[in-house]
Amino acid sequence: MAGDTKVLTTHVPLALAEKVDAIAMRLDRSRDWVMKQALAAWVDEEEIRHQMTLQALDDVDAVRVIDHQTVRAWADSLSSDEKLLPPRA
Template structure:
């Protein structure tokens, strides 16, 4: 995702969000573009991480690596006793 080529995009956002971006840019002494790029990069990476976690969980289910409902109930009961 590291490319030196750039593309300008346009988006309409609520005024409150635009003001928050501007305030953060001033606080961090960064451009609004930098703030938006960082936020989008983080959001996309987090989305990818969650997607991979879901795929991993589904692979566990397919492989039979699961915990039964009764095991969870027993575990919860033990926690209450402690």
Template structure:
């Protein structure tokens, strides 16, 4: 089954368009294939970022936090002979 498509138009700097053209030639793929792949990856990364932010906000709302002092002490111990375990909420 073929998915419906819609054309999007975007102005991009010439240097970026030239990079897409060069990659298109190198990979022997059309420009639209490269742009579609890049857009899919960008949208997935942004969705994951929003999910992680929401997860953090949910932890704060539920009181699942460590103090700055605990976090700093752990971070400062990394790479030392007395490395501390990751603090738990």
């Protein structure tokens, strides 16, 4: 059901709780609403990070990698007058 919910509880540092309360007041929203927004955003970011990790592991398995020296040379060139193009696998 779309309306089903589950209560999750946690202890947070007082300073963090105070920041959540301040944001809730500023937005004229409940603490519950702020916490749901924050948790949903974190979960979305974590899912993206996980997918990127899986993709990176696939790239390693397929030997689609760039060696450290090539990346380092490119990074060092960014602060020089002769910038290199970004390396490609």
